[in-house]
Amino acid sequence: MNIVKLVGPVCISFALLFGLAGCSSDQVDEIPEEAKTIETGSASPKQTTTLAPVTSVTKEPSEVKKTAPAATPDALVKATPVTATVLPNPVPTVKPIPTRTLPPTATSSQGTAVTSTADLEAVLISLQPGSVARYKIGEQFARLPTPVTAVGETEGINGKIYFDPSGNISASDASIIVVDVESLKSDESKRDNWVRRNGGIGSEISINVTKVSGHTWPLPDSGKMEVTIEGDMTISDVTKLVTWKGILDIAGSNITGSISTVITWDQFSLSKPRLPFIIGVDDEIILELEVIATKE
Secondary structure: OHHHHHHHHHHHHHHHHHHHHOOOHHHOOOOOOOOOOOOOOOOOOOOOOOOOOOOOEEEOOOOOEOOOOOOEOOEOOOOOOEEEOOOOOOOOOOOOOOOOOOOOOEEOOOOOEEOOHHHOOOEEEEEOOOOEEEEEEEEEEOOOOOOEEEEEEEOOEEEEEEEOOOOOEOOOOOOEEEEEHHHOEOOOHHHHHHHHHHOOOOOEEEEEEEEEEOOOOOOOOEEEEEEEEEEEEEEOOEEEEEEEEEEEEEEOOEEEEEEEEEEEOHHHOOOOOOOOOEEEEOOEEEEEEEEEEEEO
16 A cells, blocks of 8 residues: 555656656747746655846947847857957156257357357467468569569568467567568578668567467367468568468477468558669569478
8 A cells, every 4th residue: 555655656656757858949938038947846845946148249340239148948058259358558758868959059150150259278389390371473584575473482481370278369478470581591692681681681580470260169179271371461660461372281299381462562662672783673572481381
């Protein structure tokens, strides 16, 4: 009797299971939106297994959209795709490069930028042995059909030129060049004697330099410069402003070159030579200085 009581429920359970297995999938009830549960067994308390929704991520350029998962009749779980926006990488910030302020510069007489005058020093130019002072005069000899150029020169020349730190002639030091006239010699001794005794030229010629232009400042270590030198020239107590022009060549501390100017006899109240063999003398006199000097 007890056996019959036990067999009855068991048979009922198997009948229920077989009935469920025969059911078509089309008759499955709707699965809840959040999750689906599966019942197992009848004798013991119901046990449910919850399946979490699965999401997928795709990239779209503008915004992020999330859609809650929805159940479908064809599958136990089906998730709706979730879209997300991927932001572009931030643009790195470029730091400004610091700038350095250059020291002030000075400008030479030729417009070339040079070092600040605060860093410059005064310069002394000294004439050295070997420098030559020269005159050239056009003459017409009685025995010659064409004019000649009489040339007289001397190495009796000395002088100093002082530049201040700005490249101008110093106002505190005298820049003077002196030529010894008595040592002037040409190819004709009679001419030389007449110049010294009767020409009214005196014993020396002095040039007080007042301005130099055309030079680069500070003076370069090498190169040629076309310069203009102005100064008050005195001949036999007559002083006139005279301008000399020429080219000087600098090589280290050495300076060489030549400068020249043109004067007239009347300008300094000089007398032309009057000798039997000279029948004519030009009105202009060319004066030249062949320079050998050092800078320090």
